[in-house]
Amino acid sequence: MSKNKTQLNLLNKTLNIARNSKFYKSKLQGFPLELKNILELQNFPFTTKKELRDCYPFGALAVPINDVVELHTSSGTTGKAALSFLTKEDLKNSSKAIAKAWKCFGITKSSRVQFMMSYGLFSGATLNTYAIQELGGFVVPAGIQSAEKQIQMMLDFKIDTIVGTVGYYFYLFDYIKEKQIPLEQFSLKCGIMAGEIYSDKVRSEIERKFKIKIFDHYGLCEVNTGIAYECEFRTGLHFLDNYVLPEIIDPENGKVLPVDNEGELVLTTLKKNALPLIRYRTGDITSIKSGRCPCGRSSIRINRIKRRVDDIIFIKGIKIDPYELKEYLLEIAGDNIFSDIKIRVGNSFENYSPEILVSLKNPSSTNLLSVIQKTLKEKTLLTFDVKHISRDYFQRGENNKVKFVEYVDKK
Structure with a gap:
């Protein structure tokens, strides 16, 4: 059997199995039950990570839970995992x-x-x-x-x-x-x-x-x-x-x-x-x-x-969404920091630790930096070097935005 024929057979089998899940039963409604050509797949809708998170935990499961023997999750900073x-x-x-x-x-x-x-x-x-x-x-x-x-x-x-x-x-x-x-x-x-x-x-x-x-x-x-x-x-x-x-x-x-x-x-x-x-x-x-x-x-x-x-950041093998990270950080710190935050990641992989720069409303509350670092490590498995910096540091550029993620050359 040719490779294309094998792929088509496997694809049709997959489409059939997928419809056993609540998620795809709804998503694929009205689409063909069987394809005659692999190119017909282009007419089907995309699946996104957000959709998988939204149907957590069992919405996309296509077999009885008793048939499942192992589970893995994607990396992420906040919200439910895929x-x-x-x-x-x-x-x-x-x-x-x-x-x-x-x-x-x-x-x-x-x-x-x-x-x-x-x-x-x-x-x-x-x-x-x-x-x-x-x-x-x-x-x-x-x-x-x-x-x-x-x-x-x-x-x-x-x-x-x-x-x-x-x-x-x-x-x-x-x-x-x-x-x-x-x-x-x-x-x-x-x-x-x-x-x-x-x-x-x-x-x-x-x-x-x-x-x-x-x-x-x-x-x-x-x-x-x-x-x-x-x-x-x-x-x-x-x-x-x-x-x-x-x-x-x-x-x-x-x-x-x-x-x-x-x-x-x-x-x-x-x-x-x-x-x-x-x-x-x-x-x-x-x-x-x-x-x-x-x-x-x-x-x-x-x-x-x-x-x-x-532009998700890859740090030590873990994918980090900087905007999710910012949202989570602000949740931890509450009203104790100003909203401008910067994540600094090294262009070179040698001798670098990712940094998070924040501006404390009360500069003497340095113990909060340790709390942020510890909580982020528990959530992301990464150790960020969390530092206080003057609010004047955050310069606004185009569209009145502060550059949120900065890639720097670390020596």
């Missing part, structure tokens, strides 16, 4: 599909992989771990540990592949350098860098420091983690296109764009029963590449993610 329910069959399909990416990275039964990313409700580390185990690989689920413990495990278990966010790679290298641990003591061959948008220049710098090859790996909780990956040629990310179907749209008018045109990535799941998604708007900006990759794979390729439609 959920990802998984059945046993979903987990099996997920592991089998994502294993193809890890096999491409060179993972085999003899590989030793260490995840330096959060487990728990976040899907990235957990579902990728299952995929690696599908290949028989050895996984150290280190999660969030001190640099000392991470390095000790890397040395003790002769780890050859590490997985982490861009910022953590820099942090880890600085620690290794500070402690004067020779790189020759490590067994590293490969690194997977995910969770943050980064340039080829940043990638090259980390490769130079660690003397390993770095690969990009794309995914998102609502659809699934690790659904697009780089091969050895690194000329774009290969999509698992028998597992998820990508489209690129104009974020302004929603029209589907041809290959090599940059726009918003939209995804439709093909093998997810518990919570299938139809034309889900990711908010990520990229393009589908034309031509076949030199590796010979025929799968759809996208360029590496460039930015977000809504």
Whole structure:
């Protein structure tokens, strides 16, 4: 059976399953029950993250809750999370599909992989771990540990592949350098860098420091983690296109764009029963590449993610909506601070901590800064350096606005 025919069959099955949910039963009313061509999908409505949050917790669930065996949630600062329910069959399909990416990275039964990313409700580390185990690989689920413990495990278990966010790679290298641990003591061959948008220049710098090859790996909780990956040629990310179907749209008018045109990535799941998604708007900006990759794979390729439609900030692998963050911060501080706030994020991933600048109405109430920092960490899992600054600092520009998010070069 041809790939297009396989995709169409899977798509029609997904549309049928989706209608079992309260959300899609209403949303897809009046739309065809079966498609004769994949292009007909363009006539269907989009799904947004807000819609998923609005039908929390079970509105988008398409199977009985007793069939669900695992739950993951998307990152966010306020409001209800977008959920990802998984059945046993979903987990099996997920592991089998994502294993193809890890096999491409060179993972085999003899590989030793260490995840330096959060487990728990976040899907990235957990579902990728299952995929690696599908290949028989050895996984150290280190999660969030001190640099000392991470390095000790890397040395003790002769780890050859590490997985982490861009910022953590820099942090880890600085620690290794500070402690004067020779790189020759490590067994590293490969690194997977995910969770943050980064340039080829940043990638090259980390490769130079660690003397390993770095690969990009794309995914998102609502659809699934690790659904697009780089091969050895690194000329774009290969999509698992028998597992998820990508489209690129104009974020302004929603029209589907041809290959090599940059726009918003939209995804439709093909093998997810518990919570299938139809034309889900990711908010990520990229393009589908034309031509076949030199590796010979025929799968759809996208360029590496460039930015977000809504300028959501990626910090240490967590997506932060600055406007949600501001709203939550004002809720914490109440009437004790002025409304102008600035988030400062480093352009360079080296030696930086995200900052929040606020203006206290009573400058002596510095204990409030610690309360804000602690509460934000509980909510976002991130440590912000919260500082008081004079109200005069906030200069108003075009349309009488204060620049809310500032990207700075930190030394």
